Amino acid sequence: MNVLVVDDSKLARMAVIKLFRALHPDWSHVQAANGDEAIAALNEKKVDLVVLDFNMPGRDGLDLAAEFRKIRPTMPIAVISANYQREVVDRARVVGATFLPKPVTEQALKEFLATAVQRRQDFDP
Amino acid sequence: MTESPHAALDELELDALTELVNLGVGHAASNLRDMIGQQVFLSVPSVALIARQRAIDLLQTREPRKLVAVHQMFEGDINGRALLIFPETRSLELVRAVTSSDLPLEDIIELEQEALAEIGNIILNGCLSTIANLLLRTLRISLPEIIRGYSHDMFNLETPPEGGDVVLFVYINFVVRGRDVQGYIALLMDLPSVTALKQLLDDFIQRTAGDGNLANEARNRTG
Numbered sequence: 001m002n003v004l005v006v007d008d009s010k011l012a013r014m015a016v017i018k019l020f021r022a023l024h025p026d027w028s029h030v031q032a033a034n035g036d037e038a039i040a041a042l043n044e045k046k047v048d049l050v051v052l053d054f055n056m057p058g059r060d061g062l063d064l065a066a067e068f069r070k071i072r073p074t075m076p077i078a079v080i081s082a083n084y085q086r087e088v089v090d091r092a093r094v095v096g097a098t099f100l101p102k103p104v105t106e107q108a109l110k111e112f113l114a115t116a117v118q119r120r121q122d123f124d125p
Numbered sequence: 126m127t128e129s130p131h132a133a134l135d136e137l138e139l140d141a142l143t144e145l146v147n148l149g150v151g152h153a154a155s156n157l158r159d160m161i162g163q164q165v166f167l168s169v170p171s172v173a174l175i176a177r178q179r180a181i182d183l184l185q186t187r188e189p190r191k192l193v194a195v196h197q198m199f200e201g202d203i204n205g206r207a208l209l210i211f212p213e214t215r216s217l218e219l220v221r222a223v224t225s226s227d228l229p230l231e232d233i234i235e236l237e238q239e240a241l242a243e244i245g246n247i248i249l250n251g252c253l254s255t256i257a258n259l260l261l262r263t264l265r266i267s268l269p270e271i272i273r274g275y276s277h278d279m280f281n282l283e284t285p286p287e288g289g290d291v292v293l294f295v296y297i298n299f300v301v302r303g304r305d306v307q308g309y310i311a312l313l314m315d316l317p318s319v320t321a322l323k324q325l326l327d328d329f330i331q332r333t334a335g336d337g338n339l340a341n342e343a344r345n346r347t348g
Contacts, residue, residue: 008169009144011137011333018335055147057169082151082255087164102148103259103333 001027001117002045006038006052006064007080012102016051016080019109035059035067042071049116051109053102054081054088062088065097076116080104133319138326139172145259145329146170146295149252150310154299156251160244161222161301168298174319177280180294184276184309188212194279195245198267199253202260203322205293205314207253208272208279209245211307216241219306242269252310260325280313293319 003020007013013031020027030045032038035058041047050068054061061079068077077097081088084101092099098115100108134142147170154165175183184192194210211219220233220240228236246269257264272278280292295312314322 009140009147011141011330012144014334018333021335055151055167055169082148082155083167084151084155085158085164087158102151 001048002030003027004030004032004038004041004045004047004050004052006032006035006050006056006061008033008053008056012053016104016109019104019106022106023110023113035064038064039067039071042068047072047075049076049078049113051078051080051100051104054079054083062091062095062097065092066095069095069097074119076112076119078109078112078116133174133316134323134326137330138323141326141330141333142293142295142322143170143172145256146172146252146297146312148259149255150297150299152255153248153251153310156247157244157299160247161304161306163222163301163304166300166302170295170297172293172295174291175294177292180292180311180313181277181280183294183296184210184279184311187309188276190214191273191275192279193241194272195241195249196270196272196279197245197249197253199264200267201257201264202262202325203264203314203318205312205318207249208309208311208313209248210279210309210311213273215306215308218304219244219301219308222301222304222306238271241271245269248310260329262325279311291316293322 001024005013005016017029020029030041030047032041034056038052052061052064061081065077065079068075078100079092079097080100080102082102089099098112100112150167150170154167158165191213192210193213193216194208197207199205199207217233217237220237221228223240223244224233224236250266253264253266293312293314297310300307
């Protein structure tokens with residue numbers, strides 16, 4: 001699996017990648033610091049799953065998730081944020097993304113990945 | 126901006142501090158949303174080590190009007206001040222948002238001081254507690270105090286801690302649409318606290334990024 005991690009904070013990207021390494025050491029990672037880099041990565045590289053921050057300069061993570069959804073309708077997407085207001089969580093649901101509270105825990109990521117892998121198998125058996 | 130203070134925190138440390146503030150304010154905004162029943166929109170935080178006068182000028186440029194602020198001091202391994210700042214004309218609307226739209230104006234005015242202190246306490250405590258917890262430190266946070274005045278009154282307070290004319294200025298804008306509520310959160314720390322903060326941030330980076338090599342690689346890439 002190839003994971004795209006999108007966050008304007010380098011440290012936040014490193015934190016997510018650390019969790020992925022603990023859970024799935026064989027998976028590879030692509031990083032993007034903003035929406036443009038993320039869209040370019042999605043178009044140019046094989047990406048199976050995306051984890052993206054909500055609060056970023058320019059396009060926020062949910063706008064970006066909606067764009068991703070148009071390009072890749074079945075790709076699992078997680079939006080992470082410390083801002084767990086109902087409207088933010090609801091918007092994540094509307095664009096078909098999973099909301100994960102930040103800082104992301106290994107358990108929360110594990111549960112998201114279990115669903116994501118299952119979903120991928122359902123669409124691509 | 127000044128030269129030497131920038132050397133106090135490197136790029137990854139500033140990134141870590143911005144992320145800490147992001148987490149703290151995200152939690153605080155969620156608390157505020159529960160109080161007012163409407164979404165609170167947040168800007169991406171900006172973090173800078175700047176001269177105190179520059180902080181005053183930045184706020185003055187954005188808000189030349191009279192301001193009201195909830196002020197709380199924090200003490201521990203790091204010392205500083207947190208301010209929740211609004212244009213004075215908007216403060217009554219915020220009080221109305223957390224109380225009841227039906228209350229007559231005289232009741233709103235009577236409640237203003239108490240309500241602002243409580244709102245500030247919840248937001249600033251939420252923000253500072255999240256940051257302290259993530260740094261694995263305890264911060265003693267003072268009771269909220271209301272300040273009225275202009276930008277220079279917000280950042281030139283007579284109370285300690287004072288320690289030089291350079292401050293760590295963390296700035297974030299929040300808006301409640303449809304309520305005409307808008308404000309800013311600012312954290313001010315003096316240089317001795319920035320030095321202590323540097324070590325705490327390094328520890329946080331090591332814990333968060335995993336191994337030292339990963340953090341060092343990131344530092345090398347960012348120069």
